[in-house]
Amino acid sequence: MSRLGKKQKKKKWPWIVGILAVVLVIVLIYGFMIFKGFTDTVSDIHQPIEREVSDKRDAPVTFDDKEPFSVLVLGVDEREGDAGRSDTIIVLTVNPETKSSTMVSIPRDTYTEIIGKGKMDKINHAYAFGGIEMSMHTVENLLDIPIDYVVQVNMDSFKDIVDAVGGITVNNTLDFTVDDYSYPVGEITLDGEEALSFVRMRYEDPRGDFGRQDRQKQVIQAVLREGASVNSLVNYKSIFGAIGDNVRTNMTFDEMVDVQANYRDAFGKVDQLYIQNGAGQKIDGIYYYMMNDEELNEIKTTLKTHLEL
Structure with missing residues (x-):
């Protein structure tokens, strides 16, 4: 190789280093923007509750020790001049040791004791009577497990979150039409x-x-799934904005970081439990869902085992 050739090769390095430096700066700035947006969003959605630990635990869950924990997801339809109803009630238990999560949906018309109200009623009325905390206590009493964390989602504005991630794809098993929208059987994008x-x-x-x-x-x-995709990074401002407007949780920023670090593998496998053997019954002309005691006991046992209680 000639001396001229060697000089030309050497001259390329400053350009390459310069380009890499610019790319690195862009990545760092973009990463900081995402991190800043995330921390701001967590600050917006954090809603502490009065109790520090469930009555069904001796001490709070310690994420550093990778202890199993539970989350109550409430999808709330808020109405003007009304506290609304929690028409979506999902309990999720997370166990990092077994690298699994368990999910169960509770029918909103379930007839149960509303803790703090002193009466039997539909479980979704607990939110209307006493908000998040009464819902947590009522679900704890029904399933006989501690509810460690709660996530409340405004269902009416849930569409903003779906749009923010660029839409979603689901596998529809029932052909139906509602609200002028048609949903054919198969994989559909919404x-x-x-x-x-x-x-x-x-x-x-x-x-x-x-x-x-x-x-x-x-x-x-x-x-x-869509929110975790690479494509969604481009829309992080819209995603964080939609979450900040429509989600509330008692989980802190540090706790979210700990869950991401210590429990990530547990979300890869989600076992679903089904409440389906009960029966509808009218009391004073009002419809209620009566759980099957045997099925309920089996679900309690499964959740307790998963939480290592």
Whole structure:
């Protein structure tokens, strides 16, 4: 190789180093923007509750020790001049040792004791009577497990989150039309408005509220899948904005970081439990869902075992 050739080769390095430096700066700035947006969003959605630990635990869960924990997901339909109803009630238990999570949907019409109200009623009325905390206590009493954390989602604005992640894809098992939208059987892509109608439909489903629960879980999992994709990084501002406006949780920023670090593998496998052997019953002209005691006891045992209680 000539001396001229060697000089030309050497001159390329400053350009390459310069380009790499610019790329590195862009990545760092972009990463900081995402981190800043995330921390701001967590600050917006954090809503502490009065109690520090469930009555069904001796001490709070320690994430550093990788202890199993539970989350109550409440999908709330808020109404003007009304506290609203928690029409979506999902309990998720997370166990890092078994690298698994367990999910169960509780029918909103379930007849149970409303803790703090001193009466029997539909479980979704607990939120209307006493908000997040009464819902947590009522679900704890029903399932006989501690509820460590809660996530409340405004279902009416849930469409904003779906749109923010660029829409979702789900596998639809029932051909139906609702709110002028048609949903054929098979893999379908939904925008926010379509997703909201998809999860709310109940009366045309032969499985009633149970079919609705399955669609809710499908949409939630699809949102998580899309939100975690590389393409969604471009829309991080919209995603964080939609979450900040529509989600509330008692989990702190540090706890979220710990869950990401210590429990990531547990979210790869989600086992679903089904409440389906009960029966509808009218009391004073009002419809309630009466759980099957044997099935309820089996679910309690499964959740306690998963939480290592």
